[in-house]
Amino acid sequence: MLDLHVHLVGHNDREANRENIRAFLDQASRRGLKEIGFADHDYYWDQMNFPLIREVAKDYPQLDVRIGLEAEYRPNEEERIKHLLEQYPFDFVIGSIHEIAGWAFDISEEEAKHWQKDADELYRGYFEVVTRAASCGLFTTIGHFDLIKIFGVRPRTDILVLADESLTAVAAHGLALEVNTNGRYKPVQEFYPEQRLREEIQRRGIDFTLGSDAHCAEVVGRDIDEAILLLRQSGVRSIVGFENRAKVSYSLD
Numbered sequence: 352m353l354d355l356h357v358h359l360v361g362h363n364d365r366e367a368n369r370e371n372i373r374a375f376l377d378q379a380s381r382r383g384l385k386e387i388g389f390a391d392h393d394y395y396w397d398q399m400n401f402p403l404i405r406e407v408a409k410d411y412p413q414l415d416v417r418i419g420l421e422a423e424y425r426p427n428e429e430e431r432i433k434h435l436l437e438q439y440p441f442d443f444v445i446g447s448i449h450e451i452a453g454w455a456f457d458i459s460e461e462e463a464k465h466w467q468k469d470a471d472e473l474y475r476g477y478f479e480v481v482t483r484a485a486s487c488g489l490f491t492t493i494g495h496f497d498l499i500k501i502f503g504v505r506p507r508t509d510i511l512v513l514a515d516e517s518l519t520a521v522a523a524h525g526l527a528l529e530v531n532t533n534g535r536y537k538p539v540q541e542f543y544p545e546q547r548l549r550e551e552i553q554r555r556g557i558d559f560t561l562g563s564d565a566h567c568a569e570v571v572g573r574d575i576d577e578a579i580l581l582l583r584q585s586g587v588r589s590i591v592g593f594e595n596r597a598k599v600s601y602s603l604d
């Protein structure tokens with residue numbers, strides 16, 4: 352169907368060359384995707400090559416190839432992100448939070464700190480930043496909405512309470528949330544966001560999109576079919592992709 356979160360240059364361990372682009376698009380074709388969206392981390396800006404993606408995409412007329420960005424959101428860095436977004440007409444922009452007040456919390460070296468902290472405080476601190484990201488007007492999508500669960504720490508307070516303001520901001524600004532299947536391969540071993548959040552997102556009428564968060568070609572489209580199945584079971588009837596920052600709707604019926 353669609354995979355709107357793949358990293359062509361990974362963690363800067365691969366080049367944005369023709370061969371690599373073809374590997375991603377070949378895998379997308381094999382998985383039967385209709386739409387694929389490149390969204391490299393903004394910190395590898397100098398390694399990106401959007402014109403080459405557009406050129407190679409011409410050999411794949413059956414695929415809608417979108418170009419996006421996964422922007423690192425930190426409060427008070429809106430101007431930096433805005434400047435990047437002015438450089439290229441992106442189809443979509445994922446705002447992601449991998450840092451809380453300078454703490455890069457999602458790397459494995461930081462797991463012990465998660466267990467040392469008060470779980471509710473951990474979640475509150477994270478969702479505060481998510482709310483600001485959703486309200487800043489720069490993004491089409493919020494990435495891996497409950498990433499803070501990555502190591503399996505669960506809050507005492509109901510997740511719907513902790514995420515309430517963030518969801519309100521997402522809805523108010525018309526953003527989409529992705530089912531990001533990569534969480535299954537992290538210690539928490541489940542998709543982002545969790546099922547109760549998915550049901551609440553559906554209840555609030557927020558649009559879903561899909562992403563594998565692939566950092567190499569083989570992972571493109573991984574578990575996307577299962578994510579669609581879960582969404583359908585939660586009553587979701589359609590999901591969205593993006594073209595030129597406008598939503599493109601896909602029926603799940």
Ligand SMILES: [Zn+2]
Pocket residue numbers: 421447449494495
């Ligand atoms: Zn991310």
Ligand SMILES: [Zn+2]
Pocket residue numbers: 356358421564
């Ligand atoms: Zn990513």
